Amino acid sequence: MSDYRVYGWAMSRLEGKTAIVTGAARGTGEVIAQMFRDEGATVVATDIADGDGIVKLDVTNEAHWDEVVSGMDQVDVLVNNAAILHMGPIERTSADAYRQVLDVNLVGPFLGMRAVVGPMRASGGGSIVNISSIDGLIGMNGISAYGASKFGLGGLMRCAALELGRSGIRVNNVCPAGGNPAMYSQWFDQMASFMDETAAYSANRGIPGEVPLECIAAAALFLASDESSHITGADLPVDGGAAAGVVIEGLNSLE
Numbered sequence: 001m002s003d004y005r006v007y008g009w010a011m012s013r014l015e016g017k018t019a020i021v022t023g024a025a026r027g028t029g030e031v032i033a034q035m036f037r038d039e040g041a042t043v044v045a046t047d048i049a050d051g052d053g054i055v056k057l058d059v060t061n062e063a064h065w066d067e068v069v070s071g072m073d074q075v076d077v078l079v080n081n082a083a084i085l086h087m088g089p090i091e092r093t094s095a096d097a098y099r100q101v102l103d104v105n106l107v108g109p110f111l112g113m114r115a116v117v118g119p120m121r122a123s124g125g126g127s128i129v130n131i132s133s134i135d136g137l138i139g140m141n142g143i144s145a146y147g148a149s150k151f152g153l154g155g156l157m158r159c160a161a162l163e164l165g166r167s168g169i170r171v172n173n174v175c176p177a178g179g180n181p182a183m184y185s186q187w188f189d190q191m192a193s194f195m196d197e198t199a200a201y202s203a204n205r206g207i208p209g210e211v212p213l214e215c216i217a218a219a220a221l222f223l224a225s226d227e228s229s230h231i232t233g234a235d236l237p238v239d240g241g242a243a244a245g246v247v248i249e250g251l252n253s254l255e
């Protein structure tokens with residue numbers, strides 16, 4: 001039997017580490033912040049929205065990043081989780097809406113990385129975990145701004161991983177197929193007219209159904225912890241196999 005303690009892994013997987021989590025007032029970010037605390041980390045939970053114990057940080061604001069990071073003794077982990085969604089076909093997507101999505105979902109993580117690289121380097125390394133999406137691995141109609149932002153995050157992640165690896169800083173993406181439904185609540189009414197199609201979206205996976213937020217947070221925890229010390233530049237899908245392809249159940253019954 002393997003004795004993983006030879007690797008020096010702590011029983012509390014983030015003991016002694018300090019982490020920044022963006023977009024932590026609700027949804028996935030809130031669960032990540034809680035799980036990280038439960039695993040021994042000191043967590044600076046940030047958001048543009050107000051909330052108990054939440055530090056104000058608009059990820060698009062360079063001054064906010066400077067303020068948050070300069071107030072910390074050490075930064076071992078950054079989780080770039082904050083994002084916004086825009087739904088609608090290209091012809092009905094304004095340039096302003098498109099730019100706003102790129103600003104939050106792609107410029108935000110870049111500013112976060114840039115802010116933490118100095119302190120991480122000074123302390124010998126760290127882990128940057130971006131919460132991307134299945135929409136950063138495969139395309140989908142009606143979400144061009146969001147999809148472009150998440151594919152961009154894949155490029156940023158790869159370049160940063162190669163650039164920072166020799167400083168002991170790892171950079172990886174978690175790619176969930178699902179999250180907090182509140183993110184797309186403004187389109188609920190319109191989506192009611194094609195519920196069968198959206199149900200098929202999560203039913204036609206290797207593992208059908210919604211992905212629990214805890215499973216997304218657990219992937220972020222793994223990438224934040226020293227257990228993943230030789231993993232960098234990677235996409236980790238948490239999608240029940242959705243990015244692997246679709247299931248046609250009848251094909252399993254062929255003789």
Ligand SMILES: NC(=O)c1ccc[n+]([C@@H]2O[C@H](COP(=O)([O-])OP(=O)(O)OC[C@H]3O[C@@H](n4cnc5c(N)ncnc54)[C@H](O)[C@@H]3O)[C@@H](O)[C@H]2O)c1
Pocket residue numbers: 022023024025026027028029046047048049057058059060080081082083084104131132133134176177178179180181182183184
């Ligand atoms: N909801 C989904 O179906 C889904 C699917 C795949 C991936 N994701 C990804 O998961 C991550 C978390 O999303 P979620 O599902 O928890 O949705 P959510 O809307 O509940 O959480 C997003 C959080 O980001 C915050 N935020 C928005 N703009 C911000 C800004 N400028 N600065 C700081 N914070 C800001 C919001 O206030 C909110 O608390 C995102 O990166 C999202 O793209 C979500």
